Amino acid sequence: MNYQNSIIKNYRNNFPNRSLRVTAQETGINMSRLHRIFNGAEMKLQEYEAFEKCLRKQSCGGSQLKFVERILEGLSLMSEKELSFFEVEINHIVKLKQFTGESSIGQSALAQ
Amino acid sequence: MYNFTILERMVLESINKGDKGLYEIVEDTGLEQKVCENVLYSLMAKGLIKISGTKYIISDNLSEGIIAELKNQLNMTVEINTLVRECVKSSLMEGEDSFKFKKVYMSESDKKFLKGMLYNLESFLDGLKNNKGATKEETFIFWGGENYAKAVNKYIS
Numbered sequence: 001m002n003y004q005n006s007i008i009k010n011y012r013n014n015f016p017n018r019s020l021r022v023t024a025q026e027t028g029i030n031m032s033r034l035h036r037i038f039n040g041a042e043m044k045l046q047e048y049e050a051f052e053k054c055l056r057k058q059s060c061g062g063s064q065l066k067f068v069e070r071i072l073e074g075l076s077l078m079s080e081k082e083l084s085f086f087e088v089e090i091n092h093i094v095k096l097k098q099f100t101g102e103s104s105i106g107q108s109a110l111a112q
Numbered sequence: 113m114y115n116f117t118i119l120e121r122m123v124l125e126s127i128n129k130g131d132k133g134l135y136e137i138v139e140d141t142g143l144e145q146k147v148c149e150n151v152l153y154s155l156m157a158k159g160l161i162k163i164s165g166t167k168y169i170i171s172d173n174l175s176e177g178i179i180a181e182l183k184n185q186l187n188m189t190v191e192i193n194t195l196v197r198e199c200v201k202s203s204l205m206e207g208e209d210s211f212k213f214k215k216v217y218m219s220e221s222d223k224k225f226l227k228g229m230l231y232n233l234e235s236f237l238d239g240l241k242n243n244k245g246a247t248k249e250e251t252f253i254f255w256g257g258e259n260y261a262k263a264v265n266k267y268i269s
Contacts, residue, residue: 084186085190088115088186088190091115092115092117092194095154096118099150101147101150
């Protein structure tokens with residue numbers, strides 16, 4: 001499944017009863033364009049971001065959402081070198097949580 | 113990249129001191145059994161250790177790729193950072209004695225005097241290298257210093 005299908009499926013799972021009109025209000029994408037997207041038209045970057053933002057809003061509380069957005073802003077400002085360091089740090093945190101059983105990811109992930 | 117963590121290094125160091133079974137590793141490292149099991153699983157999957165009888169041993173033929181990963185400087189920076197950060201946190205947030213930090217102006221003669229004292233400290237620690245004991249009882253020590261403006265400029269550049 002490509003990323004577009006996956007994000008739309010995810011959106012529909014999270015908002016099964018949301019009308020096209022409400023989706024248009026939430027995403028800022030007009031209704032006829034949304035109709036085309038739901039029928040397979042390729043999304044633009046801003047449209048991906050609008051869907052992702054809706055999904056993040058759903059999965060996070062207000063302060064968490066702000067924090068996630070702050071992280072994304074920080075990531076976009078980092079140099080290649082800083083990003084590499086940050087990536088290794090995050091990988092360490094995830095791996096240590098797997099070792100201590102605080103992450104639900106299974107044993108096979110530990111071998112990565 | 114494999115992203116070698118402080119837990120894997122600790123377990124590997126323990127086995128490197130002598131082949132050990134699970135319970136001996138738990139005893140030597142002071143880590144929980146479940147954590148040790150997970151770490152051992154990861155090290156085995158990567159081919160860093162293997163089982164011989166009832167003991168875990170270091171693999172004899174580590175590939176150059178694995179050795180390069182173990183020595184990866186970015187990874188080691190994160191590993192050391194993890195330990196030092198823990199000391200900074202304990203010191204500043206819990207009032208413990210694990211991290212000392214001073215910022216002072218030093219004349220050239222002050223710098224020479226400090227250099228001499230640090231040389232003595234390093235010599236003393238080098239003399240302890242062959243001491244043997246449980247991994248969990250080891251102490252890590254760090255020292256160093258940097259010009260204030262140089263460090264700040266490096267950080268923002």
